Amino acid sequence: MTTVAFIGLGNMGSGMADNLVKNDYNVLAFDLSEAALAKAKEAGCTIAQSTEQAAAEADIVITMLPAGKHVKDIYSNQILSSVCEGTLLIDCSTIDVETAKSVSELAEKKGLKMLDAPVSGGVAAAAGGTLTFMVGGDAEAFDKAHGVLSAMGKKIVHAGGHGAGQAAKICNNMLLGATMIATCESFQLAKKLGLDAQVFFDIASNASGQTWSMTTYCPVKGVGPQSPADNDFAGGFASALMLKDLGLAMQGAKGVNAQVPMGELAAKWFEMHCEEGNAGMDFSSIINRLA
Numbered sequence: 001m002t003t004v005a006f007i008g009l010g011n012m013g014s015g016m017a018d019n020l021v022k023n024d025y026n027v028l029a030f031d032l033s034e035a036a037l038a039k040a041k042e043a044g045c046t047i048a049q050s051t052e053q054a055a056a057e058a059d060i061v062i063t064m065l066p067a068g069k070h071v072k073d074i075y076s077n078q079i080l081s082s083v084c085e086g087t088l089l090i091d092c093s094t095i096d097v098e099t100a101k102s103v104s105e106l107a108e109k110k111g112l113k114m115l116d117a118p119v120s121g122g123v124a125a126a127a128g129g130t131l132t133f134m135v136g137g138d139a140e141a142f143d144k145a146h147g148v149l150s151a152m153g154k155k156i157v158h159a160g161g162h163g164a165g166q167a168a169k170i171c172n173n174m175l176l177g178a179t180m181i182a183t184c185e186s187f188q189l190a191k192k193l194g195l196d197a198q199v200f201f202d203i204a205s206n207a208s209g210q211t212w213s214m215t216t217y218c219p220v221k222g223v224g225p226q227s228p229a230d231n232d233f234a235g236g237f238a239s240a241l242m243l244k245d246l247g248l249a250m251q252g253a254k255g256v257n258a259q260v261p262m263g264e265l266a267a268k269w270f271e272m273h274c275e276e277g278n279a280g281m282d283f284s285s286i287i288n289r290l291a
């Protein structure tokens with residue numbers, strides 16, 4: 001039986017670890033939160049005393065942490081000094097490309113294989129085992145990771161070398177943030193011009209203005225498939241997480257001198273939206289700012 005050390009059992013990590021247990025992995029779990037550990041124990045994970053203990057006994061280490069500073073700290077100070085030779089390291093957190101690359105380099109200096117493997121899909125996909133993984137690292141490590149990632153996701157894509165998984169994630173989410181705002185403003189303008197939202201949906205979702213934000217995740221209540229708009233924007237993908245990902249995209253763009261005017265504007269709008277008390281609401285609630 002393969003032993004996986006799973007570090008970070010929050011909203012996403014708890015569902016992912018649960019799916020590993022269901023797929024017959026021996027999961028050694030650690031988190032700083034007692035509540036997260038209790039939930040992991042209930043799901044069938046074995047609770048480790050520390051990150052170091054879990055890492056030392058694992059064939060594979062998976063981390064699902066809030067941000068780059070946590071990832072850097074935990075790999076530099078706890079994981080890399082504890083793991084055995086041959087242990088595969090997979091960071092699934094969404095972090096900046098530079099940190100992903102530098103932590104992988106540290107791992108390689110110790111002779112360890114590491115992948116950045118951020119996910120798309122949110123809490124429901126984590127619980128349902130239907131995440132998409134965007135993976136950066138070498139092909140050999142990718143092949144080795146495929147089985148364990150498949151236990152938690154339905155689509156596993158090799159994006160390129162170290163940091164490429166994070167690059168794919170932040171570019172995708174920058175596009176999503178901008179297209180959601182464009183979709184919202186189009187619906188609001190259509191309304192002010194006297195056009196019915198359902199009629200606009202039927203036209204635009206079959207015309208050149210079609211976007212995922214419209215056809216799959218429509219920000220207007222009662223229009224299109226079920227979405228957070230039908231639930232007063234509760235659940236879904238929090239505006240705060242969209243703002244976090246746009247911040248990472250802006251950081252990435254600055255580092256390589258890329259021009260991202262739409263991304264910058266989206267970041268500014270989501271920042272205002274979060275400051276106005278909507279950080280916990282689904283990101284499509286930004287339609288209310290455009291009313």
Ligand code: NAD
Pocket residue numbers: 007008009010011012013030031032033036051064065066067070074092093094095119120121122123236237238241244
């Ligand atoms: P979360 O805050 O719910 O979970 C993070 C967990 O890490 C917490 O339980 C926390 O206690 C634990 N943790 C922090 N520092 C630790 C340490 N030093 N040692 C052990 N445990 C530690 O966050 P989440 O929503 O699960 O998101 C995790 C990552 O996934 C983030 O990078 C986020 O951007 C990304 N992500 C989230 C979503 C989503 O919809 N929530 C979707 C895609 C990607």
